[in-house]
Amino acid sequence: MPSALPLSAALLSLLTASPKAPAPAAVTGPSPQVAERLIGAALTEGHAWARLAELTDGIGSRLSGSEGAEAAVQWAKRSFEADGVKVWLEPVKVPRWVRGEESARVLGSERFRAHPLSILALGGSVSTPAGGLTAEVIEVRSLDEVVALGDKVKGKIVLFNHAMREAMEYGKYAGLRTRGTSVAAKAGAVGVLVRSLATASLRSPHTGAVRYDEGVERIPAAAVSVEDAELLHRLLAGGPVKVELKLGCQTLPDADSFNVVAEVKGREKPQEVVLLGAHLDSWDVGTGAHDDGAGVAMVMEAARLIGKLKPAPRRTVRVVLFANEENGLRGGRAYAEAHAAELANHVAALEMDSGGFRPVGVVLRAGPGGAELVRSWLRPLEALGAGSILQGEAGGADLSPLLPARVPFVGVRVDISRYFDVHHSEADTLDKVDPKDLAQSTAAVAWVGYVLAEVPEVLPRPEAPPTEAPKAPAAP
Ligand SMILES: [Zn+2]
CATH class of the missing domain: 3.50.30.30 (Glucose Oxidase; domain 1)
Incomplete structure (x- = not known):
């Protein structure tokens, strides 16, 4: 557990500064005060890191169908409850392979x-x-x-x-x-x-x-x-x-597991959903600290911070901790199936699954005009070095079953240059995650999740992919 992370005066002033140029007329939602509350808290309180320590040092590896995976589901449920965030479990049959x-x-x-x-x-x-x-x-x-x-x-x-x-x-x-x-x-x-x-x-x-x-x-x-x-x-x-x-190694019969779903209900359009996702399972080696404990910690902390806002954001922020991303993608598919009727109301989805590194910018998969809209919201992330829209498409293995429903994707891109030093190996442990980097990415996710749920506009929906639902893309 690190001590509280220092938030420099310069950064605070940037977060709270009013824009030099008048904001585009349509954008009325996100306020500097909320930016300060969300980003300031993520940077200084150290909750995401504490969460990640509980998950990695406390529970350890979490391969689908293992005792660790089940313990992680129960831990996530208890943690959301302790944060006062509504949570439930959705069943997923997962493959069970043992080394x-x-x-x-x-x-x-x-x-x-x-x-x-x-x-x-x-x-x-x-x-x-x-x-x-x-x-x-x-x-x-x-x-x-x-x-x-x-x-x-x-x-x-x-x-x-x-x-x-x-x-x-x-x-x-x-x-x-x-x-x-x-x-x-x-x-x-x-x-x-x-x-x-x-x-x-x-x-x-x-x-x-x-x-x-x-x-x-x-x-x-x-x-x-x-x-x-x-x-x-x-x-x-x-x-x-x-x-x-x-x-x-051997493959045993499928096991019962769950997607952990939690949400902060929207105050005005509760039926419209901004999904923030990460996968709770990991490989059976190491403790899945970067992959994907860090993503789990970020989206859980985003839910906790957004859940404390009064009033709540306009739309519902829903956090999904997917089961079985690594060896089956059953969690992502089960979510898309169980929520098929409401996917037209999913106004954005974001998955964090590239490690707990510092944020470097935002990527999108949306219709024309999406980038212009999002760019106007990113000013509070400039001090973190993540205030611009980057080349490349947002996505995520667990989000891929949402492609046919044309759900807009948003991503907070992190610096992945050292991710594959430890990815899927015994070395993917908590000590490889820098608390400051994790806090910064958490701040970016909380902010992006909040603005997507708060601003009056929604992202234009992208075209459906040329083929039908993709099978299993190479998992990051
Ligand atoms: Zn992953």
């Missing part, structure tokens, strides 16, 4: 001695045969390369290597992890190792979901540390390399 004992090693040869490999089974992977499987490794750098290699892949363990260096490259290589296993299996591979999608490594592997295609044999798949992918690459340059892989 077993796992290991991998390079077998010794006349060229080198045996090496242990640092691995994590990919979420959803099948197990190896009880005694493990041993096969030669074949290294590739793309899905196309697997196809081009044809018969050479048969009976091998495919190593998906890549050159991810920066956070922005995650999307470029994530398909190797999600789709590579089925591509390799189609070509006759017996197992897969994927170089961890990471921007830093102390030999810690980073897991993530594997997606098996229908009708293709399910073969075991694991993430290997960056260092061990490099080792394999060097050894392969000298000739054949054999690896023994043992995975004891």
